[in-house]
Amino acid sequence: MKPLHFTAVFSLTLVLSSAKISGGPRGRFDNNHKKNHHVTAHHAHFSYHPPTVIHFMCRHCSNFAPYPVFHGVPPTYVYKYRESNGKFGYLLSGLALYNLGRASSEHWEYTHFYSVQRNENCSLQVTDKKHFDEIVFPCFMMSSFMDRSPESHFPNPDALDITSPQIDVRPFILYNGSSIQVTRDQECILWHNSTGFKDKSVMPCALLKEYAETMKPSGIPVYVWLPLTVGTVITIYVLCQCCCKSQARKDDPLKPALIRFNSHYYY
Ligand SMILES: *[C@@H]1O[C@H](CO)[C@@H](O)[C@H](O)[C@H]1NC(C)=O
Ligand SMILES: *[C@@H]1O[C@H](CO)[C@@H](O)[C@H](O)[C@H]1NC(C)=O
Ligand SMILES: *[C@@H]1O[C@H](CO)[C@@H](O)[C@H](O)[C@H]1NC(C)=O
Numbered sequence: 001m002k003p004l005h006f007t008a009v010f011s012l013t014l015v016l017s018s019a020k021i022s023g024g025p026r027g028r029f030d031n032n033h034k035k036n037h038h039v040t041a042h043h044a045h046f047s048y049h050p051p052t053v054i055h056f057m058c059r060h061c062s063n064f065a066p067y068p069v070f071h072g073v074p075p076t077y078v079y080k081y082r083e084s085n086g087k088f089g090y091l092l093s094g095l096a097l098y099n100l101g102r103a104s105s106e107h108w109e110y111t112h113f114y115s116v117q118r119n120e121n122c123s124l125q126v127t128d129k130k131h132f133d134e135i136v137f138p139c140f141m142m143s144s145f146m147d148r149s150p151e152s153h154f155p156n157p158d159a160l161d162i163t164s165p166q167i168d169v170r171p172f173i174l175y176n177g178s179s180i181q182v183t184r185d186q187e188c189i190l191w192h193n194s195t196g197f198k199d200k201s202v203m204p205c206a207l208l209k210e211y212a213e214t215m216k217p218s219g220i221p222v223y224v225w226l227p228l229t230v231g232t233v234i235t236i237y238v239l240c241q242c243c244c245k246s247q248a249r250k251d252d253p254l255k256p257a258l259i260r261f262n263s264h265y266y267y
Helices: 003-017 076-083 087-105 139-145 205-212 222-266
Strands: 019-022 038-041 046-048 054-056 065-067 121-127 132-137 187-194 197-204 215-217
Touching: 046 076, 054 205, 065 205, 076 087, 076 215, 087 121, 087 132, 087 139, 087 187, 087 205, 121 139, 132 139, 139 187, 139 197, 187 205, 197 205
Parallel strands: none
Antiparallel strands: 019 038, 046 215, 054 065, 121 132, 121 187, 187 197
């Protein structure tokens, strides 16, 4: 096969297997405040299989309680956190799905919009008797845990759609091999701090874990399916080339007849 053909087939495969989504002007959330960048949506690693509701029993409760679940295509930022491979990414993907579930169980036409405020900061603290850890995340990911003024229910042209695939996040990757496991004893504390107030919401980290688990690793990892796809495309290409050549050879004696037929048709 000619190198040019090979390159063309290979690039085509790459283009087909990675869909690029560029960050929209309003959808850029960057904890490090660095330059703009693109989100590459490789959703091949995880797929979303939500149950109808999540039944969860908290540590000091005697019964399971139902928790709302988001039914739809999770936005890219959920995958980005889930794929970031650190303990915080895992919990934050769970938080994002919990938030989407809560928002969709209320007045969805309003609750999936979030008005970003200047000067607000949000963080997740993971605590138990031995540990304390904190991670900052974009506030829209806990929109349903905030007290909303009635005015915020009116459509705001600048509000952010929390389901938008254009939202770009840069997950903080902390994976030094000794990250603490999510246990039933841990509490997850969400902070929404702004000028004049600090709001705190507490929930079991195990609940966020339940939400994160609704996103399951996809069956075939990229390093298996990508070479397989490339291989298949090349095989089909080579086979076609061979077929066409042998077909062409067989057709040779018929060519004058075909031409005659065609010219006959047009006259
Ligand atoms: C919010 O305030 C709490 C309490 O002072 C603090 O522990 C937390 O780190 C703050 N979070 C952010 C993101 O500023
Ligand atoms: C790894 O992270 C944990 C939790 O954040 C921390 O306690 C520990 O000191 C870190 N270890 C190294 C080698 O940085
Ligand atoms: C939020 O973070 C920014 C940047 O780190 C800081 O300038 C601002 O004072 C913080 N706001 C609050 C309410 O903590």
